[in-house]
Structures are given as C-alpha cells and as structure tokens.
Amino acid sequence: MAKTDNMAKEDKSIGSGWHFSPDAIHKPAEVDTAAPPSAGRRSFLRKGAAMAGVALAGAGGGASVAQAAKLTVPEWSRTMGKPIPPTDYGMPIEYESHYVRTRSDVFVNRQNYSDWSMSPLQKQQGIVTPNGVFFERHHNGTAKIDPEQHRLVIHGLVKRPLVFTMSDLMRYPSVSKFHFMECSGNTLTDWREPRSTTVQQSHGLLSCAQWTGVPLAWLLDEAGVDPKGKWVMLEGADGSGHLRSIPMEKIMDDVLIAFGQNGEMLRAEQGYPIRAFVPGWEGNTSVKWLRRIKVVEGPAHVRGETARYTDPMPDGKWRQFSMEMECKSVITSPSGGMTLRGGPGFYEIQGFAWSGNGKITHVDVTLDGGRNWREATLEEPVMDKCLTRFRYRWNWDGGPARIASRAKDSTGYVQPTVEDLAREREIVGFVQHHNGIYPWAVSQQGEVTNAIG
Amino acid sequence: MAKTDNMAKEDKSIGSGWHFSPDAIHKPAEVDTAAPPSAGRRSFLRKGAAMAGVALAGAGGGASVAQAAKLTVPEWSRTMGKPIPPTDYGMPIEYESHYVRTRSDVFVNRQNYSDWSMSPLQKQQGIVTPNGVFFERHHNGTAKIDPEQHRLVIHGLVKRPLVFTMSDLMRYPSVSKFHFMECSGNTLTDWREPRSTTVQQSHGLLSCAQWTGVPLAWLLDEAGVDPKGKWVMLEGADGSGHLRSIPMEKIMDDVLIAFGQNGEMLRAEQGYPIRAFVPGWEGNTSVKWLRRIKVVEGPAHVRGETARYTDPMPDGKWRQFSMEMECKSVITSPSGGMTLRGGPGFYEIQGFAWSGNGKITHVDVTLDGGRNWREATLEEPVMDKCLTRFRYRWNWDGGPARIASRAKDSTGYVQPTVEDLAREREIVGFVQHHNGIYPWAVSQQGEVTNAIG
Numbered sequence: 001m002a003k004t005d006n007m008a009k010e011d012k013s014i015g016s017g018w019h020f021s022p023d024a025i026h027k028p029a030e031v032d033t034a035a036p037p038s039a040g041r042r043s044f045l046r047k048g049a050a051m052a053g054v055a056l057a058g059a060g061g062g063a064s065v066a067q068a069a070k071l072t073v074p075e076w077s078r079t080m081g082k083p084i085p086p087t088d089y090g091m092p093i094e095y096e097s098h099y100v101r102t103r104s105d106v107f108v109n110r111q112n113y114s115d116w117s118m119s120p121l122q123k124q125q126g127i128v129t130p131n132g133v134f135f136e137r138h139h140n141g142t143a144k145i146d147p148e149q150h151r152l153v154i155h156g157l158v159k160r161p162l163v164f165t166m167s168d169l170m171r172y173p174s175v176s177k178f179h180f181m182e183c184s185g186n187t188l189t190d191w192r193e194p195r196s197t198t199v200q201q202s203h204g205l206l207s208c209a210q211w212t213g214v215p216l217a218w219l220l221d222e223a224g225v226d227p228k229g230k231w232v233m234l235e236g237a238d239g240s241g242h243l244r245s246i247p248m249e250k251i252m253d254d255v256l257i258a259f260g261q262n263g264e265m266l267r268a269e270q271g272y273p274i275r276a277f278v279p280g281w282e283g284n285t286s287v288k289w290l291r292r293i294k295v296v297e298g299p300a301h302v303r304g305e306t307a308r309y310t311d312p313m314p315d316g317k318w319r320q321f322s323m324e325m326e327c328k329s330v331i332t333s334p335s336g337g338m339t340l341r342g343g344p345g346f347y348e349i350q351g352f353a354w355s356g357n358g359k360i361t362h363v364d365v366t367l368d369g370g371r372n373w374r375e376a377t378l379e380e381p382v383m384d385k386c387l388t389r390f391r392y393r394w395n396w397d398g399g400p401a402r403i404a405s406r407a408k409d410s411t412g413y414v415q416p417t418v419e420d421l422a423r424e425r426e427i428v429g430f431v432q433h434h435n436g437i438y439p440w441a442v443s444q445q446g447e448v449t450n451a452i453g
Numbered sequence: 454m455a456k457t458d459n460m461a462k463e464d465k466s467i468g469s470g471w472h473f474s475p476d477a478i479h480k481p482a483e484v485d486t487a488a489p490p491s492a493g494r495r496s497f498l499r500k501g502a503a504m505a506g507v508a509l510a511g512a513g514g515g516a517s518v519a520q521a522a523k524l525t526v527p528e529w530s531r532t533m534g535k536p537i538p539p540t541d542y543g544m545p546i547e548y549e550s551h552y553v554r555t556r557s558d559v560f561v562n563r564q565n566y567s568d569w570s571m572s573p574l575q576k577q578q579g580i581v582t583p584n585g586v587f588f589e590r591h592h593n594g595t596a597k598i599d600p601e602q603h604r605l606v607i608h609g610l611v612k613r614p615l616v617f618t619m620s621d622l623m624r625y626p627s628v629s630k631f632h633f634m635e636c637s638g639n640t641l642t643d644w645r646e647p648r649s650t651t652v653q654q655s656h657g658l659l660s661c662a663q664w665t666g667v668p669l670a671w672l673l674d675e676a677g678v679d680p681k682g683k684w685v686m687l688e689g690a691d692g693s694g695h696l697r698s699i700p701m702e703k704i705m706d707d708v709l710i711a712f713g714q715n716g717e718m719l720r721a722e723q724g725y726p727i728r729a730f731v732p733g734w735e736g737n738t739s740v741k742w743l744r745r746i747k748v749v750e751g752p753a754h755v756r757g758e759t760a761r762y763t764d765p766m767p768d769g770k771w772r773q774f775s776m777e778m779e780c781k782s783v784i785t786s787p788s789g790g791m792t793l794r795g796g797p798g799f800y801e802i803q804g805f806a807w808s809g810n811g812k813i814t815h816v817d818v819t820l821d822g823g824r825n826w827r828e829a830t831l832e833e834p835v836m837d838k839c840l841t842r843f844r845y846r847w848n849w850d851g852g853p854a855r856i857a858s859r860a861k862d863s864t865g866y867v868q869p870t871v872e873d874l875a876r877e878r879e880i881v882g883f884v885q886h887h888n889g890i891y892p893w894a895v896s897q898q899g900e901v902t903n904a905i906g
Contacts, residue, residue, distance in 0.1 A: 092717060
C-alpha cells in the first residue's frame with residue numbers, strides 16, 4: 001500500500017494505514033429523533049452514530065485521501081515526553097486548569113475569613129471529589145497546625161479524661177468509608193428565583209470522599225462515658241473555636257475522628273491534622289482542626305446552634321439541631337451554563353443523589369417540568385450516606401424542555417418540591433436546608449438555564 | 454473555678470477548663486500483653502489505653518496544673534487563618550510533603566524516558582490512590598496532548614471505520630468504576646532475596662482509582678465488527694507508539710476508553726486525554742494517549758508481546774499474553790522501614806489484596822512465617838478487580854515475628870508462595886508477574902524489614 005512519509009511511523013507496526021476524509025470530520029450531526037426516549041444502548045448508539053463519531057470515508061483509498069486530509073504526525077508522537085522526576089506529587093495538565101473550586105459569585109461575601117468555595121460538580125466524573133476541588137467552608141480562614149504539637153482532649157462526663165497526640169491516634173485501628181459532605185447552606189441562594197448560573201454556584205457546597213479515621217465511640221469507650229453524658233461537644237483549634245453539640249446516639253453510631261481523605265492525610269482546609277466527621281449531617285457539625293471533645297448532659301446552645309445553623313419556621317420560631325441532610329438530588333449534566341451542542345438527538349442526563357439518612361434507592365427524571373417522571377439508572381456502588389450517580393438517556397426532540405430529578409432514600413423519604421418545603425417551613429431569604437427538586441430549562445437553541453421558582 | 458489568662462479563651466464557651474498533668478503527657482505506655490491476639494475491639498481499647506491516649510491526671514485540679522503544664526494557646530488558635538482564594542486547585546499541606554511517588558532506587562533505570570515511579574502504599578489511607586501519587590510507567594516519557602487536536606480512530610475488520618474527536622467521545626454515555634492498576638513488573642526486584650527496603654519499592658507499581666469512560670464495546674458496536682475480528686490492537690499517540698493486542702472477548706466484557714480518573718480528567722502521565730483501561734490486566738495493556746483501535750484476526754506479536762511483557766518458563770520457552778494480574782496481597786503496615794514504636798502491645802496490621810480475576814473473598818495473616826494463619830477482616834466496599842483493604846489486630850508480644858498475608862479470590866484461586874510459582878515458571882532475575890506471598894520480619898526492637906527469599 002502506498003504511504004506518505006508521515007504515515008510510515010504509525011503504519012510500521014501493524015501494516016495498515018489511517019484513512020479518513022477531511023470532509024467527514026466535524027460534519028454536522030445527522031440524527032434520527034424518532035427513537036423513543038427510553039431507548040436502550042443499541043439504539044442510542046445506532047441513532048447517535050453521526051453525532052458521536054464520524055465515519056471514515058475512503059477507507060480503502062490510501063495515500064491520496066490521507067494527503068488530502070493534511071494528515072500530519074503530531075508533535076507528541078515525534079518527540080520525547082517529559083521524564084519522571086525523582087519524587088513528585090503530580091498536578092492536573094494545564095488544559096484542565098478550568099477545573100477549580102471557586103468562591104461564590106452569587107451571594108457575595110464581605111468577610112474574607114468566614115468564607116466558602118464551591119466544587120465544580122458539573123465537571124466531576126464518578127462519585128469521588130478530588131481533594132483539590134473539595135468545597136471549603138471556614139469561620140476564620142484555614143488554620144495551619146503543626147501535627148507534632150497538636151493535642152486532642154476528651155473530658156467532661158467521663159471516668160478518665162484523656163489527651164492524645166497524633167501518634168497516639170494513628171496507632172489506633174481505623175476505618176475508611178465513602179460519604180458525602182454537604183453544607184447546610186447549599187442551594188440557599190436559589191429558593192424562589194434563579195440567582196445561580198451554574199450547578200457549581202447552586203449546589204457546589206457538596207463533595208464526596210473516602211474518609212479514614214478512628215470511630216469516636218472507640219475513644220469514648222476507653223475514656224468511660226458517665227451514664228449522664230447524653231451529648232458531646234466538639235471544638236476546633238482554629239481561631240474561630242467553632243463548637244457543635246452532637247447527641248451521644250449519633251456519636252456512638254458512626255462519627256469518626258478523621259485524619260485521612262481520599263487516600264492521603266487531610267488537606268489543611270479540611271481540618272488537618274484531624275477533624276470530626278459526622279456522616280450525613282450538615283458539614284459544620286464535622287468540626288475541623290478538632291482539639292477538644294467534651295461529654296455533657298445536654299446541648300450547649302453555642303452560637304453555631306442559636307444565631308447560626310437554625311431554620312425559621314412558619315410560627316415565628318427557629319428550628320435548632322436540624323443536622324441531618326435530607327434526601328436530595330440534582331442534574332449536573334446538562335446544567336446551567338451548558339449548551340446542547342450538536343442539536344437534537346441523544347444526550348445522557350447525569351446527576352448526583354444523596355441522603356444523610358441512608359442509601360439512595362430510586363431517582364426519577366422529568367423532561368417536562370414535573371408532569372411525567374421516568375426512572376433513571378443508579379450507578380454502583382450505591383453506598384450509605386454517599387453520593388450516588390444517576391444516568392438517564394434522553395432523546396432531545398429540539399423543543400424547549402424543563403428537566404429535573406427526584407430522589408428517594410432507604411427510609412422511604414421522597415425529595416420534596418420547594419412548595420412542599422414551604423408548607424412546613426418559613427422560606428424567606430437565604431434560609432438553609434434547601435433539598436428541593438431543582439429544575440433546569442433547555443431552550444430550542446439548547447441553552448440550559450436555572451429554572452427554579 | 455480559677456483560670457489562667459491562657460485558659461480563658463478555651464473555657465468561655467462551655468464553662469470548664471483543660472486540666473492535664475505535664476507528667477502524664479508522653480508517659481511511656483503501660484500495656485498488658487496477656488490479652489489474646491484475637492481480642493476484639495473492647496479489649497483492644499482497654500489494653501491499649503495507656504498506649505493510645507494518656508490519662509489526664511488532676512482533672513479537678515484547676516489552674517495550678519495548667520500552669521505547671523505550661524499550657525499555652527497555640528498560634529493557630531489566636532490568629533486569622535489563610536483566606537480562600539477566588540479560584541484554586543488545592544495541594545497537600547507542607548507537613549505531608551513526604552507523601553510522594555518516587556522513581557525506583559532499587560532497580561536503577563538508566564533510560565530516563567522509559568521509566569517508572571512508585572506509589573507510597575505504606576502511607577495510603579483507604580483504597581483510592583490520590584492522582585498525585587498514582588504510579589507511573591512510560592516508554593517515552595509523558596506526552597502532552599492538545600485535546601482539541603487529538604483523534605481516536607477505529608478501523609480494521611469493521612463495517613464502518615470511525616474517527617472521534619474528544620467532544621464526540623464525551624457526548625457518549627459513560628460509566629464509572631473502581632479498579633486497581635498494577636504493572637506486570639511490580640515486585641520483580643524481590644523474588645529470591647530482599648532488595649527493596651519499603652513496600653513502596655517492592656509493590657509500589659500498584660494503585661487504584663475510579664475510572665470514567667465509554668465501554669469500547671459500545672464504540673465497536675457502532676463501527677460494526679466483522680465476525681473475523683477476534684482481537685483488537687490498541688496504539689498510543691506518544692513517541693513510543695506503544696501497542697498491545699487484546700482478545701475481543703475481554704474488550705466486549707469490560708474494557709473502557711477512559712477519560713476520567715478519581716473525579717477529574719486523566720492526568721497527563723495517565724494518558725490524557727484518553728487511554729484504554731483494561732480492568733484487572735497488566736498495566737501496559739491499558740494503552741495511554743490512545744489514538745488507534747484496529748480490529749484484527751489475531752494478535753500482532755509486536756515488541757511489547759515478544760521482547761517485552763513475556764515470562765520465561767521452565768522448558769526454555771517464553772509465555773506470551775499472560776495479561777491477567779492474578780490474586781495478590783501485601784501487608785502495608787507495618788512494612789519495611791517502619792518501627793513498632795511503643796514496644797509490645799496492640800498494633801493494627803493493614804494491607805491490600807486484589808485480583809484481576811474477580812473479588813477478594815478472604816485474606817489470612819500469619820505472624821510466624823506461615824506456620825499458622827488467622828483470618829483478617831475485609832473492609833467494605835469489596836469490589837471486582839479493585840484494591841480491598843484488610844485489617845487484623847495484632848497483640849505483639851515483643852518477640853521476633855515474621856508477618857505476611859495470603860489472599861483468595863472469587864474464582865477460588867489462593868495466592869501462592871514464591872516456591873509454588875517456581876514450580877510452574879522459571880524464576881530467574883527480574884521476571885514479571887510476581888504475586889507471591891510476601892513476608893516482613895519484625896525484630897525484638899520492633900524494626901520491620903523485608904524478609905523475602
């Protein structure tokens with residue numbers, strides 16, 4: 001077979017060439033939109049062919065086609081790559097430098113030290129959030145703690161108060177578990193009208209990791225809890241001295257003294273060298289930079305339990321200790337700010353579902369603003385109090401659509417609408433614990449926008 | 454209660470003080486070694502108390518004790534922390550700068566571009582290896598590929614050859630799965646005598662991630678495979694043009710065209726923008742920087758299948774296409790280079806088990822060089838072709854010990870000894886596919902060393 005010089009390198013190993021027509025590349029998609037929305041894999045692929053890969057014309061044509069295509073061997077196939085350094089901790093390639101967490105640009109924060117950053121959910125693959133883009137929320141900036149100097153104290157209603165160095169804690173048996181973490185304020189900007197442009201802005205105070213640590217129950221077992229001790233106070237060593245009270249029942253169930261996240265020691269902004277991790281409960285209960293654990297008779301009603309982290313109710317009172325993050329879901333692709341490029345045809349809808357009360361058992365997707373619902377596929381592994389990815393194959397007909405997801409958890413709880421929530425609580429301003437169904441509008445041009453309210 | 458000024462800050466929120474005796478801190482551990490090795494959690498904690506946390510003496514003592522302890526409020530509790538930047542991709546804290554992948558310092562490599570780096574398994578938490586320390590193996594260094602220019606071609610024995618841009622591929626439905634990756638050469642330095650000092654050196658060509666991509670079966674379905682096509686060749690776009698042949702049966706089972714790893718797009722060194730991912734098979738079959746897929750009648754017997762990636766057999770022939778990574782395990786803590794600080798007492802043995810042929814069903818641990826074996830606990834989730842963490846609580850009596858693990862997978866295969874392997878294969882020099890049981894020696898001083906051979 002005739003070959004150009006440029007072809008020779010690729011061809012030498014298996015004795016054949018690359019042949020494709022320049023016209024065929026980037027040819028506009030030609031999609032049959034008649035297939036039913038619930039079409040299975042084979043029909044997705046058959047219908048989506050022209051969209052998802054372009055047929056190589058002239059496959060038997062040889063060099064003239066290759067020459068017409070101006071096919072060249074790219075730089076990276078002709079040169080030596082970058083050698084491996086003696087030691088390193090690697091970083092993403094510069095082409096992916098847009099994959100970052102960002103401070104909110106919706107609800108502008110004027111206190112630089114009591115701040116938050118949001119995770120780019122719309123670009124996340126799988127269920128594990130990279131530590132580099134795991135959302136942040138601090139009351140006094142990120143503390144930098146020397147692990148050799150750090151101490152954890154357990155005292156209060158215990159037989160034997162204890163103090164631990166990091167070496168002490170690391171000698172304990174430990175456990176590793178996958179769990180999501182969500183700030184109680186996630187989505188608080190978008191109750192009645194769309195303020196966020198992207199899902200990063202509306203839902204980005206949400207991330208998921210594999211956490212490693214020592215169950216606090218084991219440490220308390222050793223300290224010997226007085227039967228009068230029904231609550232546990234957790235205090236951070238950062239400048240804010242953040243404090244929360246947690247009922248003993250939850251502590252004994254699954255609270256960790258965590259030192260590891262996604263395979264490595266905690267990042268500074270996640271509470272290095274140790275934090276509490278309270279699975280499924282609002283993020284601020286997982287006190288970072290943990291220095292003190294005090295067993296007490298009742299909750300302490302500290303600032304984070306009275307002035308903050310409470311919810312207004314219709315009767316004018318404020319609900320305290322609403323710490324479980326209830327079942328919630330959101331479509332991350334397509335989501336606000338994206339465009340369905342390529343026009344009508346098949347698109348895979350993807351999103352996250354999670355519950356602080358158990359496993360996700362079911363996710364439905366609507367394409368028509370909630371009139372009809374269709375079952376999405378849950379991707380394994382589906383774990384307790386963990387992000388679950390759902391997928392649904394959508395054959396977009398090119399008309400306006402209003403898409404949303406609705407999750408159900410293992411307690412039978414079904415994700416409510418904002419209207420449902422408004423019947424139980426006072427939704428006024430930026431209130432917390434918004435787990436409502438969240439719609440995106442798709443225009444005829446394929447533009448996706450926030451459609452809440 | 455009397456307070457020093459230094460105590461005031463900690464005390465104000467919950468009305469009590471921190472009281473501990475300077476003598477109690479870092480007091481040598483006092484451990485009862487009489488407890489049985491199989492002791493459960495409660496006895497671990499009861500016996501391990503003095504080791505794992507030091508009792509606070511003088512809990513009712515007040516200020517004089519605090520003053521004697523020279524208790525001060527640390528810098529990080531008195532100052533503002535670091536504010537959140539507008540956007541960022543975070544990095545580990547400098548105290549953890551020892552957590553890096555390293556080039557081998559055992560089997561010295563003189564070809565800087567055909568190189569490898571090893572993952573710090575001894576420090577890994579959980580089962581997900583951070584992308585920053587995921588092991589590397591290249592034949593020509595790390596290629597840097599512009600994703601907009603990159604193309605993937607499918608041709609050969611197909612009805613319709615196809616070319617894909619990255620946008621084409623990303624429009625496909627995808628899947629995300631947790632799987633380990635291991636180089637066929639992992640542990641090749643340590644068959645008959647100890648050469649490696651640490652488990653990073655002996656077993657660090659092993660890592661695990663959640664991979665996201667499009668099943669290659671779906672793309673081939675679209676291209677239309679000719680019934681004569683029984684193998685598939687995969688070719689990389691880096692300067693080495695690395696090639697491997699994979700049987701069609703495996704391709705149709707679970708091979709992915711992967712673009713995501715642990716929540717983000719692949720790192721450059723892992724094949725950005727796309728690689729093959731062949732679950733459970735030797736790492737070099739998961740061709741990085743993938744540019745070409747050719748459906749063929751039989752394997753191509755390229756260099757990576759004749760000169761390399763073959764195993765010598767006792768009859769003088771070389772075994773080809775031994776691509777499944779068979780069931781294997783290793784203890785990572787305690788492991789070579791560590792010391793059991795604190796002397797006799799309880800230690801949690803931890804390690805990894807994995808199999809390219811299914812799930813891990815069982816791991817046993819020996820403390821006496823293989824005479825007796827005890828069952829370890831497998832930590833959930835236990836997934837197919839994925840690292841599984843095992844744990845075993847060991848009450849070290851302070852005498853010399855020889856510890857090792859032995860895994861079994863869902864096919865019934867039991868991890869062999871080196872002697873078992875030597876009966877089937879020719880173990881001479883640095884041969885590949887070493888999945889033998891791997892012992893560490895523990896001295897009376899608590900020093901842990903490589904005890905292979």
